[in-house]
Amino acid sequence: MVEKAIGEIKEIEFPSPGQILRQRTVSHKGFMIGAIVLILIFTMALLAPVISPHDPYHQDLSKRMINPIWHADGTWKHPLGTDNLGRDYLSRLIYGARISLFIGVSAMVISGIIGIFLGVIAGYFGGRVDMFVSFVITTRLSMPVVLVALAVVALIGGSLNVIIWVLGLLIWDRFAVVMRSSTQQLRSIDYVYAAKAIGCSTTRILLTEVMPNILNNLIVVATLEIAHAILLEAALSFLGMGVQPPLPSWGLMISEGREFMLFSPWIITIPGVVLSLLILSINLMGDGIRDITAPEGRS
């Protein structure tokens, strides 16, 4: 009897951290929806040359403004219709995903490097360094992003690289703010003291003790900043001072379709809805990651 009872106790297994994480991930609806949509859009961007039915730059003036398939006169040859220059709308939409994702990720990397550096040194060293960094953040926050980005892009000319750099140099504020407060919380925790006591260099403490522990927050901010950069690029392109024609940026497609939106609303709603879906999926994933990685009992 006794032996049997012990045997039963042995069979109770506690879930490993990995299993808990997996279980939380799968049961988080927002994260799963966001992840699926994002993966779809990402695959679409990756396979653009394979899956797009036409060349996104090929103009055919004899086939201008064909309606999408849900209209009575739509054809399967152009499922989403054609624009005012007779370019296949679906192909432009697919290639547009490449531009949005590329700009979003690149601008996030640049702003991340700046923001993480400023935030971590401000949070870790405190005192004067913190005061200086806080001052820089305040200064940056008081400059209107859209206005400054527009002015700079207009002055030095819009190209993919210029936009990535301008956005990257402008939107590091959230990285800096979040990294600063996360690092501040870690500064006086025992394992950082322990690392100091055994004589680790500051660089080593920052890289091997601080960084891994602020990684969760970092990933959340990074996803939100990708969304932010994509939205700003779309706004700049919409205003004619971002990605230049004939590149198929979604913001630019909305801008080019504006003239025709009264008679063919689909010409702006298609890129607009896809753009909103992309931002939505990234935001859902960001929020999901925050919930999933949050300590037990907090969400």
Added chain:
Amino acid sequence: MFYYTLKRLSLAILVAITVSLLTFMLLRLSGDPAIALAGENATPEEIEVVRHQYGLDRHIIIQYANWARKALRGDFGVSPYFNQPVENIIGGRLGITMTLGGCALVFAICLAVPMGVLAAIRPNTWIDRVALTISVIGQAMPSFFFGLILIIVFGVILRWLPISGSSTWRHFILPAIALGYYATPAIMRLTRSGMLEVLASDYIRTARAKGLKHGVVLFKHALRNAIIPVVSLLAVQFGFMLGGSLVIETIFAINGVGFLGYESISRTDLPMVQAIVLLVSMFYVVLTFFSDLLNAFLDPRIRVA
């Protein structure tokens, strides 16, 4: 409180000086502003005349000092496009942008605060879910796309409201919604989390135990405390709105500062762009300064930190 005010004020002034310097430098990125001012077909002699006229032949620091000294007195130079003082043109348009920003803020508050409160009273019910959906969509939809959708639905299909210009109050409805909706997610989330936190606190339980009415507890005790951080967020959001109104004003052809900024950027009207960027930044600096003070006034704990 006095020491805190002094500290905040000196920070605000330092930020203002830095921003003005940055703005000034930024617009010289284009290379030679004299060429831009003189126009495309100008001869080298004409460019020289322009260069001297605008003082562009002097050292950049002296140029900045001169510009800043005049700007402090409200003199931002002459716009080459309008051939009039910059401050006169901006002055005439500022009222429109302020009206738009004010309407947008009112719309955002009227939508976000009740939704946030309702969501907090009944967490995890359908009300909470509707509020969450509104805020998630608000964050995902670009403001220019939302503006265009409003134009198509209410201006073209239903023909309820005018879609372009700023002559009557009805012209401000759609742009105010488009601009204000963008600010709702942040306000709603903060109201909701603030209310949730306050409703779980001891003094609310005490108030309920005393037998106070539900409404009194909710509005007099809970909301008043939960709303403090929201007030300072509103100041910040208003600052953002003035910057973001550029897109909305452009879509609805509203003759405000934002539209003026967009047009001035398109025609490289440098003195105008400089003045507008500085104006919007200064507005933000002043707003955050006052919201910091307000916060410290309402919550004594902040003053000490």
